[in-house]
Amino acid sequence: MFSGTGIYSIREAARLIQVPPRKLGRWMFGHNYFSKTTGARLSSSALWTPQPVAVTAPNRLIGFADLLEARFVSAFASYGVPLRVIRHCLASAQSLYRVKYPFTTLRFKTDGKTIFAEAVREASANASLVDLNSLQNVFREIIRPSLYAGIEYRGGNALKWYPALRREGIVLDPARESGRAIVEDTGTPTDVLYASYVAEGATPRAACHTARIYDVPLRYVRSAIKFESHLSALNH
Structure with missing residues (x-):
């Protein structure tokens, strides 16, 4: 590639x-x-x-x-x-x-x-x-x-x-993760974080658990959830 x-x-x-x-x-x-x-x-x-x-x-x-x-x-x-x-x-x-x-x-x-x-x-x-x-x-x-x-x-x-406000920390960079939407500071794909959040019950506690599992600051997990939820709502 x-x-x-x-x-x-x-x-x-x-x-x-x-x-x-x-x-x-x-x-x-x-x-x-x-x-x-x-x-x-x-x-x-x-x-x-x-x-x-x-x-x-x-x-x-x-x-x-x-x-x-x-x-x-x-x-x-x-x-x-x-x-x-x-x-x-x-x-x-x-x-x-x-x-x-x-x-x-x-x-x-x-x-x-x-x-x-x-x-x-x-x-x-x-x-x-x-x-x-x-x-x-x-x-x-x-x-x-x-x-x-x-x-x-x-x-x-x-x-x-940056598909959202830059302070949200979400970026699409073609040199990283094949251009997938990621948390810029950690490189973690937003869809991975969102899938974990949903699997854990889609609650505030689930967001905290996802942050611990993937070692991503909670505020960026919340940004990923917000971003992916917005895309899902627009595409359904």
């Missing part, structure tokens, strides 16, 4: 960024479908080629950079931006910035509005269903500071991601 890239199944990645697995799979690997108009079999290509995360892999896997970029794609999609606009915006930004994952860059945060507006105009010229005015006005709402706040950068590249 390739060190420092992170390894996620589509299901796990979808859980972490709160996207339906089927939708994320289509973004990452493309899909075939039938046209409702003609009945013809058509195909939609992947938005980009995922990181190589393993020499041989029985399942479809993606890397840490893919995970973060897909999180931004999800932000666009949640505001009703059509995939063709997202695709055009992505391609333009890739070409301009000369990077594979432009949405995650801080540069896109500051000057991506122009690229997005051009992508909307391009799509609008070919599809009357795209409401040019409404889409052009949502960029600031989509690319909000909170999308970038938890990402730690080095040399313009995303190094790690």
Whole structure:
């Protein structure tokens, strides 16, 4: 396996960024479908080629950079931006910035509005269903500071991601535990702590017992429980 890239199944990645697995799979690997108009079999290509995360892999896997970029794609999609606009915006930004994952860059945060507006105009010229005015006005709402706040950068590249407030001590670091969500100070996966807490009865005493078993400060066990409980609630 390739060190420092992170390894996620589509299901796990979808859980972490709160996207339906089927939708994320289509973004990452493309899909075939039938046209409702003609009945013809058509195909939609992947938005980009995922990181190589393993020499041989029985399942479809993606890397840490893919995970973060897909999180931004999800932000666009949640505001009703059509995939063709997202695709055009992505391609333009890739070409301009000369990077594979432009949405995650801080540069896109500051000057991506122009690229997005051009992508909307391009799509609008070919599809009357795209409401040019409404889409052009949502960029600031989509690319909000909170999308970038938890990402730690080095040399313009995303190094790690804190999915909650940093004081919670939860991080996704592709160089540690294959990018799983962990307690940063101890390296203990949050899902392991949460599973122990649930198995012990999901009580305050269970949290204390889990902290003793795994030698993790109780406040970080509570952070892990909060984080995993939040993900579970969002994905059910």
